[in-house]
Amino acid sequence: MNIWEKMLNVDRRWIFLAIGVVSIIPFLIGVGMPITTTAEVESIFNFVNELDKNDAMFISFDYAPGTQAENTPMGVAVMRHAFHNNVPVFITSYFPLGHGMAIGALAYVTNPSIPGFYQHVSFEEWEVFRSAGITDKDELVAAWENDGNVLPEGARGWVFEGRDFAMLGYAPLFHLVILGMTASIEAQYPQDVNGNLLNEMPMLLEHKSLREISLALTTAGSSACRAWIVYGREKVGVPIAFGVTAVMATDYFPYIQSGQIIGQMGGLRGAAEYEVLLAQNEITETTDKAFTGMDVQSAAHILIILLIIMGNIAFFAGGFHKKTAVKGRG
Amino acid sequence: MKRTVPLMIVLVGGLLMMIQYFIPHQYSQAVFNSYTEWAPIVGAFALILGVGSLTRVHSHKIRRKVKNWQFSWAVLIPLFAMPFLGIIWPQSLWGGMDEPSIFHFLFMHIQVPIQSTMFSLLAFYIASAAFRAFRAKSALATVLLLAAVIVMLGQVPIGEMFGRWLPETGLWILRYPNLAAKRAIMLGVGFGILATNLKIIFGVERNWLGGAGK
Numbered sequence: 001m002n003i004w005e006k007m008l009n010v011d012r013r014w015i016f017l018a019i020g021v022v023s024i025i026p027f028l029i030g031v032g033m034p035i036t037t038t039a040e041v042e043s044i045f046n047f048v049n050e051l052d053k054n055d056a057m058f059i060s061f062d063y064a065p066g067t068q069a070e071n072t073p074m075g076v077a078v079m080r081h082a083f084h085n086n087v088p089v090f091i092t093s094y095f096p097l098g099h100g101m102a103i104g105a106l107a108y109v110t111n112p113s114i115p116g117f118y119q120h121v122s123f124e125e126w127e128v129f130r131s132a133g134i135t136d137k138d139e140l141v142a143a144w145e146n147d148g149n150v151l152p153e154g155a156r157g158w159v160f161e162g163r164d165f166a167m168l169g170y171a172p173l174f175h176l177v178i179l180g181m182t183a184s185i186e187a188q189y190p191q192d193v194n195g196n197l198l199n200e201m202p203m204l205l206e207h208k209s210l211r212e213i214s215l216a217l218t219t220a221g222s223s224a225c226r227a228w229i230v231y232g233r234e235k236v237g238v239p240i241a242f243g244v245t246a247v248m249a250t251d252y253f254p255y256i257q258s259g260q261i262i263g264q265m266g267g268l269r270g271a272a273e274y275e276v277l278l279a280q281n282e283i284t285e286t287t288d289k290a291f292t293g294m295d296v297q298s299a300a301h302i303l304i305i306l307l308i309i310m311g312n313i314a315f316f317a318g319g320f321h322k323k324t325a326v327k328g329r330g
Numbered sequence: 331m332k333r334t335v336p337l338m339i340v341l342v343g344g345l346l347m348m349i350q351y352f353i354p355h356q357y358s359q360a361v362f363n364s365y366t367e368w369a370p371i372v373g374a375f376a377l378i379l380g381v382g383s384l385t386r387v388h389s390h391k392i393r394r395k396v397k398n399w400q401f402s403w404a405v406l407i408p409l410f411a412m413p414f415l416g417i418i419w420p421q422s423l424w425g426g427m428d429e430p431s432i433f434h435f436l437f438m439h440i441q442v443p444i445q446s447t448m449f450s451l452l453a454f455y456i457a458s459a460a461f462r463a464f465r466a467k468s469a470l471a472t473v474l475l476l477a478a479v480i481v482m483l484g485q486v487p488i489g490e491m492f493g494r495w496l497p498e499t500g501l502w503i504l505r506y507p508n509l510a511a512k513r514a515i516m517l518g519v520g521f522g523i524l525a526t527n528l529k530i531i532f533g534v535e536r537n538w539l540g541g542a543g544k
Contacts, residue, residue, distance in 0.1 A: 012458045019457045033487035038501060065442040066449035097445075100437050107429075173373040180366035183359070187367065194428075246485070253509040254516060269485050298488035300453060305479055307461040312475075315465050 004318025
């Protein structure tokens with residue numbers, strides 16, 4: 001066995017070890033290589049940036065935990081952007097497992113131990129103000145703070161359940177739920193996941209169906225995202241944006257060109273770009289997990305390309321291409 | 331009768347929903363609303379069938395002690411334990427689905443890591459497969475290999491260290507050749523779906539009857 005043969009027959013456990021090493025080291029070092037943004041992500045950012053408290057949007061967590069490393073940072077980044085602009089957010093899920101992902105993302109954005117968090121105010125806590133007819137976000141914040149509530153240090157703002165967000169969660173046959181929400185959101189979700197009645201939520205009273213929604217972002221790890229186009233976009237014209245895994249991203253470029261989606265975050269790179277845009281526009285203090293993860297991806301991609309080059313050198317230098325050709329003809 | 335009734339339901343339901351889509355009248359909207367309210371209820375019965383079928387298959391395996399029958403317990407126990415813990419188990423003893431609860435703990439500390447780990451393994455297998463299989467054996471294979479390398483490098487920040495041309499070329503590949511190919515495939519698939527749906531609605535395609543149509 002010559003050197004080229006040995007190279008081609010290298011034990012795959014060495015390759016696994018190399019991938020493991022290059023995946024861990026960048027996390028420990030924290031290189032922070034700069035990322036330039038693309039038009040596909042900028043268009044989503046600009047669209048959300050134009051929205052305000054009079055609009056409303058959906059963020060749908062349409063994926064299972066397997067793709068959370070790619071999808072969750074997308075949902076988190078857009079949720080932060082929406083909260084910063086006081087855009088009410090309906091949070092849904094296409095899959096039962098996505099329900100847990102959605103709850104996890106909201107908990108992350110409102111976690112006091114994470115810098116730049118939003119202080120969560122539950123539906124019951126501000127009932128008095130709601131009963132008094134104070135539902136406008138600016139008036140509500142003023143009244144809430146006049147009542148003695150102080151924004152904790154490090155928090156970027158208050159988020160009131162029912163005013164700024166509604167955790168609708170998973171509902172079975174979600175494509176039909178999207179279809180049903182084109183007529184009435186409340187008919188599909190009479191209550192949120194905490195048992196709060198939607199018809200008591202100011203954000204629902206102002207936005208009763210998908211026709212009154214300014215944007216629906218689906219963060220997806222499967223073709224579930226297409227349901228939002230078929231049943232949401234084509235039925236009532238709600239603007240759609242995608243946040244999909246890297247392997248899926250290539251599938252959805254036609255939807256961008258046709259104007260059926262306003263943009264797409266493709267994989268961890270897409271989420272990292274959104275984080276960069278948030279930080280550049282001082283909506284967040286710094287970038288987050290997706291940006292950190294891009295160093296790992298850089299190292300892993302370089303290693304895979306090196307492996308491909310090494311494999312090809314060994315293949316051709318060892319003359320295996322001729323042997324294969326002879327064998328193939330035979 | 332066994333064939334005719336389901337076929338008639340599909341024919342009437344299919345045509346009704348197709349026509350309804352193009353008629354923005356209040357009666358048409360009432361049909362639509364009624365459908366969207368009923369369909370999830372009907373769909374919920376599929377869950378009963380699914381759970382029933384899964385239970386039957388795995389309890390059969392356990393009873394007969396077929397090969398790897400032990401793994402059937404790994405299906406059946408969580409299948410019933412999770413709903414039990416989430417819905418029936420008392421809230422005072424960490425019942426329910428919200429944090430803190432046993433259901434939430436099991437989801438966050440078993441389900442999430444298991445699925446994430448399984449998906450993460452792809453990186454290891456892709457690296458190994460790329461080393462062994464990605465060969466410039468022919469002109470087409472070389473084009474594929476070059477495109478893959480450019481897109482892979484263009485997608486990561488380190489690619490920009492080789493110059494802006496690399497990520498821009500990667501994006502060009504995605505936005506034009508990739509888009510053209512994907513659109514062609516999607517159109518083909520779309521026409522295929524349309525044809526299949528029409529065949530089902532008009533009773534030409536009957537495989538969905540599960541043998542009853544033969």
